[in-house]
C-alpha cells in the first residue's frame with residue numbers, strides 16, 4: 001500500500017472538498033440571484049439577499065485560500081515561467097482601482113525598468129493582490145497606497161506602503177501566521193479570514209524570495225518582498241522590460257485593462273478579492 005506524505009494527502013483531500021463545494025455554492029448563488037427577479041423585494045429582504053451573497057463570496061474565497069495553502073504545503077511542483085513583474089503589478093492594481101476609488105484612496109505606482117523574474121504568475125498575482133488588498137482595506141478614507149519596485153543586487157525588491165492605522169508592535173510578528181487577525185484599536189470590524197498574508201508569504205518563499213513588514217501605529221505600514229532575478233535572460237528581454245520604465249500615478253476607475261496574466265494555475269482563477277470583502281460589516 002502506498003503511503004503519501006500528510007501534506008500531499010491534505011492537498012488531495014482539499015482538492016476534492018473544493019471541487020465538491022463549488023457546485024452547491026454556485027447553485028445557492030443562482031437561487032439568491034433568482035430571488036431578486038421574483039418581484040420587487042423590500043429593503044429588509046434586499047439586505048438579507050446582499051448578506052447571503054457576501055457570505056457565499058467569503059466562503060468561495062476561503063476554500064480557494066485553503067486550496068492554495070495546501071497546494072503550497074504539499075510541495076507539489078509549480079510551473080514557473082519568465083514573468084514581466086511590472087505588468088503583473090499594473091494588472092493587479094487595476095483590479096483594485098474601483099475599490100480604492102470608493103474610499104478615495106490613491107494608488108501610486110513607481111516601477112523602473114526591471115529584469116524578468118521566474119514565476120508562477122497566478123500565484124504571484126495572488127500574493128501581490130493580497131498585499132494591495134490589505135493596503136486598501138486597512139487604509140483610511142482618502143489615504144494613499146504607494147507601490148514601488150527596484151532591482152537590487154540579484155533580486156527585485158517590491159514595497160507596498162499604506163497610510164492606514166498601522167500594526168501594533170506586539171502583532172507584527174504574528175501577521176503572517178494563518179488565521180491571525182489583529183484587534184483594531186477603533187474596534188471597527190473589517191471582514192477577513194487571516195489567510196491573505198500567510199498565502200503571500202508561502203508564495204514568495206516558494207519563489208525563493210522573502211517578505212516582511214514594518215509599521216508605525218497611526219501612520220501606516222510597509223510590506224517588502226524580494227524575488228530573485230532571472231540573470232541569464234535579463235539581457236535578452238531588456239527591450240520588453242524597459243517598456244515598463246514608468247511612473248504611473250493612480251488612474252481613474254474603469255481604465256483599460258491590459259493583456260490578462262497567464263493562467264497556469266487553474267485553482268487561482270477566482271483569486272481576485274471580491275470588492276464586497278472590503279465592506280466593513
Ligand SMILES: Nc1ncnc2c1ncn2[C@@H]1O[C@H](COP(=O)(O)OP(=O)(O)OP(=O)(O)O)[C@@H](O)[C@H]1O
Pocket residue numbers: 130134135138139162164165166167175180181182183191192193194195196197198221
Ligand atoms: N496593511 C495593513 N495595515 C494594517 N494591518 C494589516 C495590514 N495588512 C495586514 N494587517 C493585519 O494583519 C492581519 C492578517 O492579514 P491577512 O491579510 O493575513 O488577513 P485578513 O486581511 O484579516 O483576511 P484575508 O484572509 O481576507 O486576507 C489582518 O487581520 C490585519 O490585522
Ligand SMILES: [Mg+2]
Pocket residue numbers: 130133134192195196197
Ligand atoms: Mg488580507
